[in-house]
Amino acid sequence: MSSDIAERETSITWSDADNGLAIVWTAQRPMVTRLAKIRGAERVEVHRTEAGVWTGETWHAPIGAVLPRNPGRRTYTEAQRSAMRERARKLRSPIEKSERSGHSSAGPGATREEFTTVP
Secondary structure, three states, X not given: OOOOHHHOOEEEEOOHHHOOEEEEXXXXXXXXXXXXHOOOOEEEEEEEOOOOOEEEEEEEEEHHHHOOOOOOOOOOOHHHHHHHXXXXXXXXXXXXXXXXXXXXXOOOOOOHHHOOOOO
16 A cells, blocks of 8 residues: 555654754655765654554755755856856867867878768
8 A cells, every 4th residue: 555646745844943944744755765874864763653654754854955956157257257268269160179079181190180971
């Protein structure tokens, strides 16, 4: 007997008194796998029905490792924006693009002057 989709959920609770640890109850196998990979996470209890069917687990894990992240938008300096524009310009350049792809009628040791684009 497996849980209904609506019953497969994860609950994360914490307070200032929890010393940086969150209490995670989950009935989702992917979340259990994720928790098992987190350094500092510890399985506290495995929940089963009377028939022995797995219904969920309780874990203690570092708060920063289990909370959803919203990194926000990155801000770039003018020098970084300029460097990104230059890289993009080079990627759009047909001559440099054919050189990067390695497709030419000249051999592998050909100089720039020997390159011709192969259709």
